[in-house]
Amino acid sequence: MxxxxxxxxxxxxxxxxxxxxxxxxxxxLKVRASVGEQYCKEAERMGLKLSPVEVEAAFRQTYRHQSKKFPNYGISQGLDGQSWWMEVVRGTFSKCRVQDPALLNTMAQNLYHNFCNAENWEVxxxxxxxxxxxxxxxxxxxxxxxxxxxxxxxxxxxxxxxxxxxxxxxxxxxxxxxxxxxxxxxxxxxxxxxxxxxxxxxxxxxxxxxxxxxxxxxxxxxxxxxxxxxxxxxxxxxxxxxxxxxxxxxxxxxxxxxxxx
Known part of the structure; x- marks a missing residue:
């Protein structure tokens, strides 16, 4: 009780x-820029030109699906935070017509690690x-x-x-x-x-x-x-x-x- x-x-x-x-x-703390802006910045580094509005919408859809299918980073289902987030990133860009597996993996790795940088946060x-x-x-x-x-x-x-x-x-x-x-x-x-x-x-x-x-x-x-x-x-x-x-x-x-x- x-x-x-x-x-x-x-x-x-x-x-x-x-x-x-x-x-x-x-x-x-608060994330400094929107997800759409952050993801588009990474895509631009890879030579891609995407719309932040489109990417933001794709992210929200992918995030909701991933959260429902694998709650709390899928810990109870054998995943961890990094693999969970990388799948969200890959899924987001895939919805925006990015299909190259190597490129998707590179951007997912970069965004996962870059999220720790102080410039991504409003302190x-x-x-x-x-x-x-x-x-x-x-x-x-x-x-x-x-x-x-x-x-x-x-x-x-x-x-x-x-x-x-x-x-x-x-x-x-x-x-x-x-x-x-x-x-x-x-x-x-x-x-x-x-x-x-x-x-x-x-x-x-x-x-x-x-x-x-x-x-x-x-x-x-x-x-x-x-x-x-x-x-x-x-x-x-x-x-x-x-x-x-x-x-x-x-x-x-x-x-x-x-x-x-």
Missing amino acids: RPTPAGNGRGVMRAPLRWVLWDVKDTL MRRKHKNVFSDSEMALQRCSSLGLKLGVVSNFDRRLEEILRVCGLLSYFSFLITSEEAGTAKPSPVIFDLALQKCGVPAACVAHIGDHYEKDYVASRSVGIQGFLLDRHNTYGNSDVPIEHRLCSLEELPSRLQQHMN
Whole structure:
């Protein structure tokens, strides 16, 4: 039987907060260019001229099919993140009339590895004035409060290198990716793995992410204090209490400080 979610108003004594778990993509980092633009840039390097709009549409169709057929990078079906993504790339370009197997493999290899480059990501730092100006500040302030930080992300094993080249890796005590865990949010199993690493009760842990089901609902289902990052007021009329909703990561440290004693 799972614990009652923390802070649910049922009179359960609140435990002091000790850890903060973070989603990464679209919470701390954002891909700089669209998939269509990135793929077309690689195709151009190979001497091909493709339409970003057409490539983006082909990618979305291929990605949906691959995700449905092989969930979570096909880990339970004998695949890994690299082979999964390379098949997505090959399938995308094939839909755009690129048929040379050697060329498809080369572009798939290049795009898989190039995704780790810092220039492919918007790092949400004040000094860089990128799309999200609050990420590094929030990490710094949470750390200065004495909170330990970890990552729980539906991502492949490249995440550690991405965080390293973006200058954020040192903030985290551990990373759990869905590829390495073999399970993905919203499964409670990946949060249970994170709690084992934290070594404290769920009520002493918070989680912040931008996805209602995968981040907010899933974390609170295991007793973690889930917060939903809602930069565009998407969930203003939802059942998410205002005290669980953040318009910016700038709000997070003071919100967490209320739960530390």
